[in-house]
Amino acid sequence: MKTELFELPIATSDGIFCAHYSEKGLAKLHFPNAKNLDAAKKNGKPAAHKIKISVKIRGWHRMTETALKKILAGSEPKKFPPLDLSGTDFQKSVWREMQKISLGKTKSYGEIALIIGKPKAVRALGNACGKNPIPVLVPCHRVLAANKKLGGFSGGLDWKRKLLANEGLKF
DNA sequence: TCCGTATTGAACT
């Protein structure tokens, strides 16, 4: 059975993000890509559902919005909404480790692999990163390749560069 | 079971 997700837009200076909430918390976060904007424009409005949003979810959304904007502004958010991460244990370990990376710091895929006790699973790590449902809040953009090179990024490499630049990192 | 992957480090131009 599929869990019903509530989809809410978050307008930022960098575009309109889309947050998906389950009954347990924030489940997914969507980058504002060209399609997104185009679709939103086409519909005249970004997903204005008439479904009733519970107070609980409104609260989470508020936290998400604040946290997101903080990060885009280059500062570390103090409050996070609960995250409803769905994935394998391996993926959850990876995502959890990534959340521990503080703003302005970076780690290599190899580092993460080492921390979760599987030094050789670097490639699998990349896989897990690509499936990270919540970019930015789970700072997958702070994970670089070994030589401090940018790896890749789901939302586009531009975003990764931009986010890192926001945090004062240079290349 | 086979394929792809956001890696890595060593060998080879």
Added chain:
DNA sequence: AGTTCAATACGGA
């Protein structure tokens, strides 16, 4: 210094 290549762990089909 840039490029190619095999090894490797995990998830999806």
